[in-house]
Amino acid sequence: MATPRKTIWTLEPHSKGKHLVLQAYLKAWLPIISSWNKRILFIDGFAGPGVYEHGEDGSPIIALQTFQQHANLKHTDFEITFYFIEKDEARKENLNSLVDQLKPTLPGSFHIHIEQSRFDESLTDALDEIDAQNQRLAPCFAMIDPFSVSDTPMSLIERILRNNASEVYISVMYEWINRFKEHENFEKHLDSLFGCVEWRNGIEINNSGERKTFLFNLYKSQLKKAGAKYVVHFELFESNRLVYAIFFGTKHLTGCDRMKQAIWKVAPFGDFAFRGTHSEQLTLSLEFSDFTPLIRAIQTKFEGKGWIDIQQILDYVMSDETDFHSAQVKTKALRQMEEKGLIEIDESSRKRKKSYPTGTKLRIV
Ligand SMILES: C[S@@+](CC[C@H](N)C(=O)[O-])C[C@H]1O[C@@H](n2cnc3c(N)ncnc32)[C@H](O)[C@@H]1O
Missing domain, CATH: 1.10.10 (Arc Repressor Mutant, subunit A)
Known part of the structure; x- marks a missing residue:
């Protein structure tokens, strides 16, 4: 996926797939998490401008509206903090104004912080402060959705996952990993992305399917070392081209199950394809009936x-x-x-x- 230069860009079908799964999962996640926690946190670490070229909502707005519409809100007294981080000033400003328009309709239990910053720096500072005060990060759902593979260190994901109820939803830009030799300082970025140096053993594998399997298995096992008990991954294709993969990490069996339900619910609709991890070439489609x-x-x-x-x-x-x-x-x-x-x-x-x-x-x- 080429990095767009414009403040607001066109929503591509695979990103639409990512949004639909996010929305379906959040609908299922809120009732679960709010039944055991009174304070929860939604982090969108690469928040974007909040809207796409033809008016489609971006992930921060999807999160706000999904939580807002949730019937459970009427019956519970929990607080949700939304922490949106966006590096680009114009995109951050655009998001700010969209959130300002929404604010009068949002419940008083929503606390929204929008920061113009880098995800790794901003969250590291916040976590250092929490550690210094001997406190714990609230249970959170962290969406980590960069354009490339930099600034998403495994060491930071490990810190997020220290809370038993935290979950991560990470886009891994496979095309960037694959083209790594074209970029400067890529070793450094990949060391940080994987949190280890073993990716070097995979990057030279000639067979593209085997290379992908090696690198995704490594990322999955690193996420487990970082604290995720279950990792669900799905791949978003455009025609036959794998654009990126989403890795969802959780410590809870129910979270793992609900994420797979969300994928099954969404997968058959739209111009994108999801492929499963375990069943060879399991492409979910409307005709899927052979179990x-x-x-x-x-x-x-x-x-x-x-x-x-x-x-x-x-x-x-x-x-x-x-x-x-x-x-x-x-x-x-x-x-x-x-x-x-x-x-x-x-x-x-x-x-x-x-x-x-x-x-x-x-x-x-
Ligand atoms: C893939 S887009 C995010 C799209 C958004 N999550 C959505 O689904 O609507 C990535 C965004 O991250 C921003 N960005 C790039 N590097 C960043 C960094 N290190 N920290 C925070 N934001 C960054 C880009 O300006 C861009 O808006």
Whole structure:
């Protein structure tokens, strides 16, 4: 993706995909997070001008409006701080004026800070101050959405993830990594992006698919070292060209599951493609109806394990070990598996045929 020079640029289809997933996830995230926390933080570290050329909303406005529209707000007393960071003065000013227009309609529990600064500098200062006061960063959702690969150090992501409830949604500009030799000082940027030097072993791999797998697996494992327990990644394509990948890191199984639900909900619509991580070339589309990869994954995982509780299957599918989510387990996998004789159900663990309530015991045949 070329870096736009204009203050406001055209929204490309893949960025639209990123926004739709963000919006669907935030709708699901707010009820979860607000049930255990009274103060939450939304960071948009590369906030942009808040609008695109044809009037489409940018990520800070999407976040404000999604939270505003959330029915839960009427019933809870939690506070949300929005921390928008944007380096470019004209873009920051544009965002400022859009937020000013929205402010009269926003609840008093919304606190909005817009800063013209660099993400890494600004957040490092804020975290240093929090550390100096012996306090803790509030549970946060941090969107980290740069144009390139600089200024997004893994060391900073590790600091964000120190809070158990924090989550990160990071765009990794694969095209930039791929073209790294064309840029000055790129080693330094990639050392900081990955938080290690091992990316050098991947960058020279000739086969493009293997190179991508190596570099994405490395980024994923570095995010896990930085504190994410689950990492969901999806790739945004334009025709056959991989433009960038989004990595979502969380410590919570439910967060991981909800992110995958958001992707499944959004994926079939629009001029962009999402591809999954685990199922070879799993391109989600409107016609997607063959859940054989999910069935196979369940069989492989639990074959030979004897009687298991349905919760073990749900936990596995919800985790980052599959591209699927919990709502697909019963209707898209277990029912078919039972019809085909691929599973045996302990009838004493359920009251009705073809139902799979909590506590159902089954085994792979
Ligand atoms: C991909 S755009 C963000 C788009 C926005 N998140 C959205 O989805 O609507 C990246 C933005 O980051 C800004 N930027 C570039 N380097 C930055 C840095 N180091 N810190 C903060 N902002 C930066 C750019 O000016 C640009 O507006």
